[in-house]
Amino acid sequence: MMKVFLVDDEIAIRENLRNSFPWEEKGYQLVGEAPDGEMALPMLRDLNADILLTDIRMPFMDGIRLCEEVQRTMPWVERIILSGYDDFSYAQKAISLGVREYLLKPITAEELEAALGRVSKQIEEKRKERENLTALRERLTSGNQFLRDKLLTTLFTDEGNPEDDDALLSQMRGLGINLTAPCYTVIDISFNAEGQERLSCRNALFSLAEMSGGGVFACSAPKGARALVLGDNPEDTEERAYSFANSVMHQPELSEKKRLVISVGETVVDFHEIRQSMKGARHARHIQSPETKEERKIISVNESSGEQQLLSETDLSPLFERLQYASAGSIESILTEYSEKIDPALALGYLRVAALMAAQRIVQDAGGNPRDELPNTQIDEALRTEGEEGFRQLAVLLRTAIAYRDQNRSGYGDTSISRARAYLAQHFSDPNLMLQDAADEVHLSQSHFSTVFAQETGLTFTQYLTALRIGKAKELLEATDMKSAQIAMEVGYNDSHYFSYLFKKNTGMTPGEYRKENRNE
16 A cells, blocks of 8 residues: 655645545555645655655745655655646756656546556556566676676775775776765665575665665675765765665565664765774674664664663653753752643642652653652652642652662763753744754754654654644643643644644544543542
8 A cells, every 4th residue: 555645734735635535445545744844854754655745835845845855865755746836837847856746736536546546656667677676686696786796895895995995986987886975974784684585685775775866875795785875965974874774674675674783884074984984884783783682773883872761652741851851950940830831720739640750750761660769758748738838849759850860870861862852842832843953953964863763762753742742732631721722832733723633643532522531620
């Protein structure tokens, strides 16, 4: 079943396409939607869509720019342009980007079905061509392909000298391959396969590299394969490297492998330093991922080996998120800010439950047992004392939990993902918050950040942000009389209809139904 992703800034159009077209009946799955290209780009990576259905004129990142980014980083995704403007210049630009279909609004179900059918046929033909190419490679024992693989393999040997490297560059040019670029990164790919199965996996990687249009070149390696990524600058190279690594994870030949470790080396600016990047990638695999361990992971030479606890998409509390990274001195201000939106009659009782759960989880995440580390006397005081003194006792309990965290998790909160989660906990109510904002905060490229974030939290960026917002919405529904539209704005959604749709999708209830069932009067 082909996966389709929809992008349009008009909620009415998205709702109409979502609800009026019989997606599954026609053999398609609508896996997600977004109101603009900037929000759509990381979601497309997360959901591994086959077809992008996008409007042209949108805020932040328009459809043409989105198609450009998709063509650069996810060339296997076919694109269909939607537009209310019969402008030939748009059509020309779309065609130059490899867009196969250009539909004018309003779109009928028949037109959409026909366009999806044509694009799906093209996808199937490409997959067939790849299968044929794989079969051809399997028959090759000599010739340019064999020579090319051998030359690239020598580039990744432990030792080399500039003269040999220059000769290799010249030989590759003779095969029609230009390896000259401002920046390079090596990717080491290790998987558990032998014989014909290993050959099939390698050929799938070779085909994926060819789809990059000269940005990635792959060759065989003892444990699987290696890839050389070429880029125009360090940021561009890192983006390409992690986009390729994510694509490898979703390759059909490799998607079921119990062990698939992809390690990304450092970015270098000299062709003669490629072995340095290769050694870094290989070292990251050996240090962070023992060969006997079954796992599927993308790692970097620059990442810490520390493990983070995986999160549940359905249980993210904004109070816990704020307190998890807080210093002892900021507890009172966080509790005050948290309680400002809650009905005064419910505030202390609600804070008691939320703060106790946060204190217990902080201790658990630091490796301790809450029953041992949180004194019963403190818990009793926090739960029984009324008024301002009760508020103060909650702060005392939380300081105890944070002191335990700081003592037992040295460097806690210093990793990129910890800092990103703290950033999201403070800014999740911003409707314009994007993956790029969080990535910029921790100085990583979008693809690098998206990959590491998902692996260390167990959620994609989109899932995490949605869960954070829905968690806060639940609290406001339980503890205030704010209307659904007000709550939508409070948690970062300008469109109350879209908020209601997401809330029901994630909880199984409308906001009103949730409030009725969970509000304690």
